[in-house]
Amino acid sequence: MGYRILHIGVDDTDSKGGMCTTYVGAVARDRLLSLGLEEADYPSLVRLNPNCPFKTRGNAAVALHMRCPATLVDEAFKAVVEVVEELYERGYGDTQPGVAMRLGGSTPEELRGFAYRAVTELVELDEALNLAERHNIRIHRINGGRGVIGALAAVSYELGEHTFEAIAYRTRDNWGTVRRVDRQSVFEMDRITRGRTFDNVDYEAGEVRVTPHTPCPVLAGVRALTAEDALRGLGMIRFLEPVERVVVYRTNQATDKHLTARRIEELKPYVNAV
Template sequence: MWIGVDDTDSLHGGCTTFVCYRIVERVIEEGYDIIGYPRLVRLNPNIPWKTRGNGAISLCVGRGRGRKVIIGGNEKEKFYGFLEGKGDAEISFLMKIVSEIIEEMAFEDANTNPGFVICKRKPPPSIYWKGVRGILTFEEIKKLLDELGALYGTYGNGRGIIGATASVSWRPRDRTYEIITYRYKEKWGTNRFVDDETTIAMDKECRSTFDNYDYDNKVNRIVPNSPCPVLYGIRGEKPEELIMAKEIVRSEPYLGWMIFETNQGTDDHLQKKKIKEIKPFESVIVRGTVTEEPYTIPGGHVFFKLSDSTGSITCAAFEPTKRFRNIVRGLKEGDVVEVYGGVHEMPFTINLEKLRIIKLKDVMIKLENPVCKLCGKHMKSAGKGKGYRCMKCGSRADESEARFRKMDRKLREGFYEVPVCARRHLSKPLKRLTKTVFN
């Protein structure tokens, strides 16, 4: 039986993954098994009404068989998930557990609208892809759940069932994992202690992990900055290495921990588009030519214009992207690039997550005007595009006869990405994308 939950948090606290932790704990206590890993599924990061990371959870509950793996634990025991099994569980029993935990744990906020789904049949994968790349409506999800014979519960405006359903419908093409530790309740909202030095040591030793520490900006990225129950979360490609990573990091004591299978760091939100096809709230990959050189506005935000055969759009590197803006500032008119990012509605711009420089235009710097062959004197410009003229004898020369040198662009063709401190949950780091990283 599949369970999906979403929208139990707010900007002021709460955490949907902690709701999942509590559900797993309770389900195991009651004698059921977890099939596979619990799942943390991030959805469209551009949705205006999202709370924080727009993440929903899902898990399969039933009777396991065969090999099992560690998926979490608390002070008393470890939790296991079976890699095979049947999703056989009493649906009314699960409904009772899930609703009780949500009502106990969901953060009360005007913008928090929890929802949960319990179903035997998974929704089609198209629901996930629309949820991570577009906009799903409450009406279409409710209609689908009724057709599937699913049970669901809603609170507030009920929007949480959208993410809950999309999470259950996810069938990974690519996947990563995250191990999350949870604080004792009396610690919620207080300053966290997670040691930077051992976080850096973990980052260097556990090579399949990513986005742990921003070395340029000296930011420990495994630590959240909201007053939620999470102490820290480490992301990586190998669940077994995440357990080792957790043991390296020195921190305050924690209540428990859990490993989630996730779509984080996969670029699932991105889709290739021509400029005329782009819509607000999408995340896109667009190839084009720089047709207006970068400029900086007060606040440090950098913009340039990108064009293809169908139109033009403004691309933005905002101040939080830090040194990445220097890469953008180095672009010149005529450069061919591919941009990756989310689309803002007002103003209509692409907020850059990654940049691929495909071809750099040669930029020539004039060193001196032509020398008159008759007089031996430097000629003067006759006007833009009109060549040169000797002021003494009137001889003329073409623009090309001036002496030039090729500018050292400093940039190289290849990929560039925003720093770890500005990276979105879904953005695939270059560490996963390619072995050649340019920062």
């Protein structure tokens, strides 16, 4: 039995009212593992252009990189689509989920260029759809499917310089409630892992930064230079509520890859110029 490497991207599943695309990716990952697929690499968390006027919240797209029996390729794509359909935030017109699946091999230069521009400037849905058709990338669109842009970018973006984030997710019955995390354990973790993890606390404000302030499924996330340090830091936090699942993402967070050097005459709306 032969195997294929699948790169499956997801974007635009959340809203300001809830959900998180990284959670959708985590559930999809576990669904694929239960089907018998294996991870070929860490899943990717790609922060797209932060100036994009259409972003739902944090503008993160995710991609899963899986080793898949050739006979299960169609079932794998269907499984991810089902997870997205189950979990995306309904009732918000700006939430337009998209899924994209690229078969393994080197990433064509045209796709790499598209992904780079999705991180640094504004790209159009029509371009993403045309690229997907030209490169035989399977897509699924919901409510217009503008998320195909991010999904395609996530499966095409090459994470050179990168960091990691280990994320713990809440059980569904706790979504939307106050997160129960021992604050002192976060400060202690930051003290012990300083230099290997980052952005855990704001000492001036006395604020814990590993926990979000939205009603999304994320309980806490620790960002680090290595996957091992991210997991170690997360494991040092004392959670006072159940953890549903944990996933480690390789990401372009904290790399400033969204910034580009531009001359004044080259500036365009929504470009992250320096």
